[in-house]
Amino acid sequence: MSLFSGLSAFPLTPLLDDAVDERAFAGIIERLADAGVDSITALGSTGSYAYLTVEERAQVAALAVEHAGDVPVFVGVGALRTSHVLANVERAEQAGARGLLLAPMTYQPLTHDDVFELFRSVAERTELPVIVYDNPGTTRFAFTVELYARIAELPGVSAIKIPGAPRDPVDARRHVDTIRAAVPERVTVGISGDAFAAAGLNAGCDSWYSVIGGTLPEPAVAITRAALGGRPHEATAESQRLAPLWALFAEFGGSVRVVAAIAEHLGLAREGCLPLPLRGLAREQRARVVETVTALGLV
Amino acid sequence: MSLFSGLSAFPLTPLLDDAVDERAFAGIIERLADAGVDSITALGSTGSYAYLTVEERAQVAALAVEHAGDVPVFVGVGALRTSHVLANVERAEQAGARGLLLAPMTYQPLTHDDVFELFRSVAERTELPVIVYDNPGTTRFAFTVELYARIAELPGVSAIKIPGAPRDPVDARRHVDTIRAAVPERVTVGISGDAFAAAGLNAGCDSWYSVIGGTLPEPAVAITRAALGGRPHEATAESQRLAPLWALFAEFGGSVRVVAAIAEHLGLAREGCLPLPLRGLAREQRARVVETVTALGLV
Numbered sequence: 001m002s003l004f005s006g007l008s009a010f011p012l013t014p015l016l017d018d019a020v021d022e023r024a025f026a027g028i029i030e031r032l033a034d035a036g037v038d039s040i041t042a043l044g045s046t047g048s049y050a051y052l053t054v055e056e057r058a059q060v061a062a063l064a065v066e067h068a069g070d071v072p073v074f075v076g077v078g079a080l081r082t083s084h085v086l087a088n089v090e091r092a093e094q095a096g097a098r099g100l101l102l103a104p105m106t107y108q109p110l111t112h113d114d115v116f117e118l119f120r121s122v123a124e125r126t127e128l129p130v131i132v133y134d135n136p137g138t139t140r141f142a143f144t145v146e147l148y149a150r151i152a153e154l155p156g157v158s159a160i161k162i163p164g165a166p167r168d169p170v171d172a173r174r175h176v177d178t179i180r181a182a183v184p185e186r187v188t189v190g191i192s193g194d195a196f197a198a199a200g201l202n203a204g205c206d207s208w209y210s211v212i213g214g215t216l217p218e219p220a221v222a223i224t225r226a227a228l229g230g231r232p233h234e235a236t237a238e239s240q241r242l243a244p245l246w247a248l249f250a251e252f253g254g255s256v257r258v259v260a261a262i263a264e265h266l267g268l269a270r271e272g273c274l275p276l277p278l279r280g281l282a283r284e285q286r287a288r289v290v291e292t293v294t295a296l297g298l299v
Numbered sequence: 300m301s302l303f304s305g306l307s308a309f310p311l312t313p314l315l316d317d318a319v320d321e322r323a324f325a326g327i328i329e330r331l332a333d334a335g336v337d338s339i340t341a342l343g344s345t346g347s348y349a350y351l352t353v354e355e356r357a358q359v360a361a362l363a364v365e366h367a368g369d370v371p372v373f374v375g376v377g378a379l380r381t382s383h384v385l386a387n388v389e390r391a392e393q394a395g396a397r398g399l400l401l402a403p404m405t406y407q408p409l410t411h412d413d414v415f416e417l418f419r420s421v422a423e424r425t426e427l428p429v430i431v432y433d434n435p436g437t438t439r440f441a442f443t444v445e446l447y448a449r450i451a452e453l454p455g456v457s458a459i460k461i462p463g464a465p466r467d468p469v470d471a472r473r474h475v476d477t478i479r480a481a482v483p484e485r486v487t488v489g490i491s492g493d494a495f496a497a498a499g500l501n502a503g504c505d506s507w508y509s510v511i512g513g514t515l516p517e518p519a520v521a522i523t524r525a526a527l528g529g530r531p532h533e534a535t536a537e538s539q540r541l542a543p544l545w546a547l548f549a550e551f552g553g554s555v556r557v558v559a560a561i562a563e564h565l566g567l568a569r570e571g572c573l574p575l576p577l578r579g580l581a582r583e584q585r586a587r588v589v590e591t592v593t594a595l596g597l598v
Binding site: 081083109254 | 404
């Protein structure tokens with residue numbers, strides 16, 4: 001199995017008094033390793049990479065590797081400025097990361113050439129494999145299959161994380177096949193957007209880059225094992241069972257505030273664990289999250 | 300005249316070898332002061348604030364104040380994380396800024412409450428007046444008039460920078476009047492989006508937060524003086540004369556790459572003055588920019 005196959009769990013980076021809560025983070029990482037995830041991606045969007053300094057990110061990368069045991073750790077290195085990305089790359093290498101996740105963060109809109117050259121700068125500077133992180137909901141950058149193909153030609157680019165997939169299984173398969181046909185065989189294709197994960201895996205994705213897997217790993221492991229083990233209906237059924245949770249992700253403006261509320265409820269993080277200005281969910285919203293995950297037997 | 304009336308020029312922050320080009324920046328600031336702009340806003344979107352470190356931003360703020368003579372300097376303090384915003388506020392105060400420009404930068408989408416609390420945190424921490432910076436093209440945050448009103452109640456909030464205005468003069472006037480009616484009288488309303496500036500000023504805006512004014516101040520001064528001096532047709536005519544330039548802003552994905560090309564052409568900045576991954580315009584695009592500003596008599 002490739003390094004970039006299976007379930008990659010995206011942990012939160014909980015804060016306490018505006019600093020990384022090292023104990024809480026270490027606990028989350030150990031919990032993921034114990035649950036048997038295939039890899040851990042520290043400092044994804046769920047891990048608040050965009051809000052942390054280069055130093056904090058080095059600290060988080062080192063903690064993740066230290067507490068992950070044998071589970072490979074990938075580290076998000078995206079930043080608005082190329083030189084800051086390269087500084088993150090160096091620190092991730094020093095921490096012992098096994099791969100790098102790179103999203104084209106934007107403030108001024110980026111062109112395709114800007115993004116290609118960003119990936120080229122990183123690929124030239126590191127021996128570590130790079131995951132192309134396509135997450136337009138946060139980066140506001142829209143990849144095309146042509147741009148995937150251009151970037152995937154760079155040596156070292158090993159995986160693409162796509163944002164969701166069509167609901168219809170035939171369309172989803174066609175979408176994944178189109179991307180596969182455009183990139184070298186060595187490049188894996190992974191799904192993100194938890195609500196789409198079963199559909200994406202069943203449509204041929206190699207991996208699931210999972211938000212929920214970073215906080216509640218068991219159901220994510222179950223869906224991944226079912227889908228990749230040739231039991232697509234089991235994966236679909238489990239994903240459909242979790243539909244009330246996916247609905248809260250949509251209703252509450254994204255997954256990160258919801259998983260932060262779950263982590264805080266479970267005592268994995270202290271209340272207010274997201275970096276301000278991101279405020280946690282309101283009291284009534286939290287109550288609905290707790291009610292939902294409790295009813296689903298997830299906590 | 301209020302501190303937040305008239306033309307506020309937004310200079311580039313030119314880089315050289317990935318560091319602030321101090322000499323070039325000082326030259327740009329002196330050029331703006333000489334041209335008689337009413338204020339200078341350092342570290343706006345045009346000034347690449349989002350890409351610079353707290354230390355670089357302190358350096359830029361100090362240089363701007365040092366070289367602006369009697370012209371008041373406002374400083375952009377926005378950042379993704381509230382604690383970083385507050386660090387920028389402190390450094391801007393130390394540099395001698397006369398006002399602060401605050402945009403709600405986003406990675407994870409922000410709620411209205413998040414943004415209100417961000418502005419409250421800043422207003423509580425400083426005696427300096429704050430300009431609300433509404434720039435959805437870069438921040439991807441959409442203000443509403445209700446949110447303007449809520450933020451404008453905070454003591455210290457002194458101005459709102461709105462992103463454009465309706466083309467039709469009656470609609471534009473209604474839009475500006477709606478905002479004015481919703482906020483305290485002490486709060487000025489300024490227009491941005493250079494193509495809309497004459498329309499916005501003619502519709503009753505107090506000020507123009509101007510990209511082009513940061514690199515080619517004379518035409519921006521002329522439009523502002525005409526509009527605020529009761530000569531709306533003169534302002535409109537000059538803006539319409541510059542339509543080929545506004546068209547390039549739209550065609551080339553925003554104003555910053557175009558003004559960087561103009562500054563580089565004029566020798567105000569060295570080639571490649573924007574922070575990577577933002578690449579400058581391609582050769583043919585640069586040629587069209589130079590041709591256009593030359594034909595308009597702007598250089």
